[in-house]
Amino acid sequence: MISFIKSVLIDLQSKHLKLEDLYFILPSKRAGVFLKHHLSTLIDQPIFSPQILSSEEFVEELSGLQNLPNTDLLFRLYETYKALTNEEEQESFESFSKWAQILLQDFNEIDRYLIPQEHIFDYLNAIKELHHWSLDPNQTDLVKNHLKFWKQLKNYYTAFTENLLQSKQGYQGLIYREAVDNLESYMENCKGKTHVFLGFNALNTAESQIIQGLLKNDLAHIYWDIDKAFIDDAIHDAGLFTRQHRKQWSYFETQPFNWVTNHYNEPKNIQAIGIPKLVGQAKYIGQLLEELTEKDTNLSNIAVILGEEQLLLPVLNSIPKNITKLNVTMGLPLQLVPLASFFEQLFNLHKNSPKQFYYKDVISLLSHPSVYPLFETTSTNVSSVIVADIQKNNTVYITVNELKQLTNSHKELIELLFQSWSDNPETALKYCSVLILKMKANFDSNKQNHSLELEYLYRFNTLFNQLSELDTTYKHLKSIVALQSIYKELLSSETLDFKGEPLEGLQIMGMLESRVLDFETVIISSVNEGILPSGKTNNSFIPFDVKIENKLPTFKEKDAVYTYHFYRLLQRAKNVYILYNTEIDALKGGEKSRFLTQLEIEGIHDIKTSIVSPDVPIIEQKLTEIIKTPSVIEQIKVLSGKGYSPSSLTNYIRNPIDFYYDKILGIKEFDEVEENIAANTLGSVIHNSLEDFYKPLEGSILTMEHIKGFKSQIKEMVTKHFEELYNKGGFSQGKNLIIFEIAQRYISNFLNLELESIKQGNEIKILSIEADEAINIKIEGLDFPIKLKGKVDRIDSFNGMTRVVDYKSGKVEQNKVEIVNWEDLTSDYDKYSKSFQILCYAYMMRQQNLIQLPIEAGIISFKNLSEGLLKFGKKASSHARTKDQLITNETLDNFEIELKKLITEICNPKLNFTEKELD
Template identity: 75%
Template sequence: MISFIKSVLLDLQEKQLNLEDVYFVLPSKRAGVFLKHHLSSLLDQPIFSPYIVSIEEFVEDLSGLKNLPNTDLLFRFYETYCGLTPVDEQESFESFTKWAQILLQDFNEIDRYLIPQSQIFDYLNAIKELNHWSLDVEQTGLVKNHLKFWKQLKAYYIDFTKNLLEAGQGYQGLIYREASKKVDPYISTAEDKIHVFLGFNALNSAETKIIQALLKAEVAHIYWDIDKAFIDDAKHDAGWFTREHREDWEHFKTDPFQWTTSHYSEEKNINVIGIPKLVGQAKYIGQILEDLTASATNLSKIAVVLGEEQLLLPVLNSIPAAIQKLNVTMGLPLQYVPLASLFEQLFFMHKNNPQQYYYKDVIGILSHASVYPLFEQDTVNEASALVSKIQKNNLVYITLAELKSLAPASEMLLELLFKSWTNQPTLALQQCKALIFKMKQHYDSDKVSYRLELEYLYRFNTLFNQLSELNNTYRYLNSIVALQTVYKELLSSETLDFQGEPLEGLQVMGMLESRVLDFETVIISSVNEGILPSGKTNNSFIPFDVKLENKLPTFKEKDAVYTYHFYRLLQRAKNVYILYNTEIDALKGGEKSRFITQLEIEGLHAISHKIVSPSVPNIKEELQEITKTPSVLEQIKSLSKKGYSPSSLTNYIRNPIDFYYDKILGIKEFEEVEENIAANTLGSVIHNSLEDFYKPLEGEFLTIAHVEGFKKQVKPMVTKHFEELYNKGGFSKGKNLIIFEIAQRYILNFLNLEIESLEKGQQIEILSIEADEQIAITIDGLDFPIKLKGKVDRVDRCDGVIRVIDYKSGKVDQSKVEIVDWEALTTDYEKYSKPFQILCYAYMMRENKHLELPVEAGIISFKNLSGGFLKFAKKDKPGAYAKKEQLITDETLDRFEVELKKLISEICNPELKFIEKDLTK
């Protein structure tokens, strides 16, 4: 295969041109490196390098204007806007940028295509005058402002371009327009120069005018890279532009059209592979490369062309270790490096100038990979300790002063991160740059390990210096939101460039970097609709029909550009791998590109099409089993000595593995900040409030006066306990206020139930409140001490019958406190966990001789207060008509004792494993 560039050089040699004097103009700077390489291979003696430039550089030199970055243009345009708009009608900079970006793009297109400015702006204004939505003769203020904007466009353009030209500066379109005006004077001084344009496809009007003028003056040659299959097919978009040039240019009426080749029809191995997700494509690219390297393929003849720039890092991480040399030409967008997310979080947190910070924002920044290492203090990480304190103290919102009090050793670092920016961009920039230097000090201690991080810091430092310069020059950034807008604009255009040998090893590039270059093996990713081609995006103020009228490019021309790039990659390639994402994306569409369908319909090549997916092993889910090792048995003995609580035993009944993790391994649930009051916190508040009310009445009879007194103290009592349990979490608004009110309502309803009972003549004597009970248990076959412990919410005597009462803040029905089968008591958690706990309390109190049997035991459910005191009952059979025994006697507790000891024996038995229960059934 002879590449296109080499073919051009050979033709120039045949024309006996002195290559030292040739001006090569290429679509991209990247192609110039390959041109020099091919040129060196054709020479038998040294020469001075010819002049090699990209089309943008050539046009800029021709115009005499300096190209301004887009961000600078925004500020310059805002200057123009403020100069033409009355002060009371001026928008803020951040509001202005939302529409100015689009308008600058339209200015750019108008100038690149040499559209008469007055013509298009007057035309646009007339259309808007006709099409506005108001039918009233007298226009409303909104309509007037709308039409005023369109009338002002012409003035904006004239003044803006005038100021730029006076300063010798311009945007791309203006540079092109000016260059097209200066082409004739340039030709008069360039009679001894030969310009060679090669590899172009879509040309704007300015480029067309410049190149045709040079061709007419016979100081230029132009070489097209197009295949007969595309240019001779009137419907093939890959040949759209070259067909137009061949038909419309005067030059080709007398001179030959160079060139039309027929490489596309040659035999090719084309593989189309559908793969789910971006990472799946990256991994598969690695697999393809591994197969290619195994077959000793020349890596410099392989190109990986990425349809989406965010795929770069996953692909680099998937390249096989055997590939030692590679060249990345596209650059890593700075917005995708890890450090970008830190500054994004800082802007998000500070932009509204909060007086206190939301805990998730604080934890997110403290835990960020770029910040976390800065908090290292000897053997302790202050960030980790600070996060733990925030969770422990339940700090939903937190101030800088509170943060510093919790971590005094890191005061200076916390200042850098959380000191208020007070809505001042200057202060924000100072803070960000100071933070960068703080991180640099840390990374400097080990430059080898942090080489990449130091490079990130350098690029972000440069970016914030640019922002500072813009802010100092123009003084339009008057809020953090405005600063963030410009920051994002700069960030989106910055890349982290890779160093590599451009002519050796694997080539990784974007679609535009592939222009003019040829490879034997091409791997193209993300060939999906909405990406290749990009689809019907219309980020413009100029309507579609106006674009057609003025011959401005629409999405159709944009699609044709991508079609050409795609097919040109395939033109000389022998092996082609086309990858697309099979997962449908709601925004991008997700279906495979029309390019793939077109390849299949053309029928020129045999297409191998397959769908692949990651190999997912079929792992059989098995219930976990834990053998009781000597160390586990020691923990069981230790736990037995400390004591089993009724809740820990019911936890074992529910799932022995949960019991193992909690009580044997000591693994507790992750302690999170309670943003909304949790159910267990609500239950604790109710229990603690009732304890404070009733504890002083132990040994006394309850009276209506007592309860009425309690009712007056409900709100302050609930407030006190919420403050104790919920720490610094607020409960004065939102869901927390509702839960706070629910807690009061539950207690008030309970107290009203007590009054109702007393009014009916019931005598209630309070015997004990929140009484701690514990007993020693002897079990045959176990030679170590075993203890049972627990806290009984309330014991009273109602009309002479002792009641053991357990409070539940959730809903419990009568059926949940009744049992039929004693043996199921320690196996069926769903049915019998509540009776098990009640009987535990009664059993402990009997063993401690704190009860005179028979007694009643049961639950008061705060979500089912209408059910009253839900008494434990033993039924002789299932069903509503079964005979019930509600009194707890010695016989009842003796029967319970058998099941209790059987359960504890099972826990302590070294031969029995902890076996997980399937809770999904």
């Protein structure tokens, strides 16, 4: 394959032109490197390199203006806006910047296409006058302001461009317009200089006039890179612009339109591959490259074209190890590096100048990889200590002073991160710069290689310096929100450029970087609608019909640009792999690109289509089984000596593995901040409040006066226990206030139930409240002590009948405290765990001779209070209506059999802890 650039150089040699005297103008800088390389293969002796410029550089040189960055232009435009707008009508900079970006793009388009300014602005104003929605002759302020904006556009443009021209600066469009104005004088002074334009396709009016002017005066040659299949097809968008140039340029009325090749029809291996998600495409690219390199393909003939820039890092991480040389032409967007997320969090934390910070924001910032190492000390990491304290004390909101009190060291760092910026951009920029220097000092003191992280820091330091300079020069940034919007604008345009040998190894680039370059093997990713091509995006104040009228580009022309780039990559290629995302994404393209459909329909090439997905191995789901090793048995003996609680035994019934993790290994649940009061906290508050009310009444008969006294203290008692359990978490507003009120309502309803019972003539005597009970059990076959322990919520006497009562803050139904077969007690947690617990308490009381049988035992459910005490019952069958609700010696003897069987199973060294399959 002879590349387009090389064939141009051969043609220039055949015209006996001195290559070193030529003035090459290319669509991109990237192509210049390849041009020099191909030039070196055609000369047999050293020569001075010819002038090689990108089209933007050439036009800038022609205009005599310096191109200003977009952010600078935004500030300059705001200066103009303020000068032309009454002070009381002026918008803030952050509000202005939202629409000014679009305005700059429109100014750029108008100038690049040399549209008469007076004409288009007057036209727009007239259209808006006709179209405005108010039929009332007396216009409202909203309508007046709307129309005033359109009237002012011409004034904004005139003042803005005059200001720029005076300072010899400009935006791209203005530079193009000035270049056209300077073309005559340039041509008079460049006699003998031959310009070579190669690889151009879509030209704006200014570029078109410049090239035509040079061609007519025999000062240039132009080489199109277009295939016969595209230019001769009247409806093929890949040839849209070259067909227009061939038809409309007067130069081609007398001169031949050369350089129409016929490579596209040559046999090609084209594969269209659908892959789910971006990462799937990245991994498949790695797999493809591995297969290609195994065939000894020359790496420099392979190009990976990324349709989306965020694919760069996943692709780099997927490159096979045997590829040691690669060149990345596209830069890594600075907004994708880890440090960007740190500053985003920092800005979001401070933009509303909060007096206290939400705990999740604090933890997220302190735990960020960019700042976490700064808190390192010889013994621990202060960041971890602060986070642990927040979780332990249940702190939902925290101030900077409270954060400083949590550590004796690193107070300065805490201030840098959390001290209020007072809505002052200058303060924000100062703090950000100091943070960057601290990170740099930390990397410098660390002997490990941190070259990449230091590069990130350098680029962010440069970015904040730019922001400081803009803020100092223009003084338009009045708030953190304004600063953040400009920071994001700068960040989105900054890239981290890679260094590499551009002519060796694998080439990774974006679609625009591929212009004029040719490769034998091409892998193109993200070929989806909405990406390639981008579709009907119209971010402009100029309506579609006005654009058509003034020959300004619309989405159709923009799509045609990418059509050309896409097909040009296929032109000389032999192997083409086109990847697209099969997953529907409404925002970024939900189907494969029309380019693929077009390839299939035109029928020139046989397109091999396939859908691939990651090779997901089938992993057999095995239930965990823990062997009872001697050390595990030893731990079981220790636990047996300390005592089994009813809840720990029901936990074993539910899932032995959970019991193993909790009781044998001692692994506790992660202590998280309880932002909203949890169910277990609510339950604890109710239990503790009732304990405080009833504990002093042990041995006494409950009276109506007792209950009325309790009722008057409900709020005070609930507040006390919420403060104890919920630590610094607030419960005076939001969902927590509702839960706080629910706790009071539950207790009030319970006391009302007690009051009603007393009114009906029932005698209730409180025997014991929250009694800690513990008994020793002798189990045959086990030669070590076994203890059963538990805390009984309440034991009372109801009209002479002793009752064991357990409180539950959740909802419990009567059928949950009834059994048919004793064996079921230790097999079904969901149905029988409540029965098991209350029988445990009754059993312990009997063994200690604290109660006289028969008794009753049951549950009071605060979500089912109307049912009163839900008594344990034994039924002859599941359908039986009658049940025995008295607990006798026989009842507890039957329970004892099941209890001992369960404990024996736990202690049996031959029975492993086996996980249960939970629903």
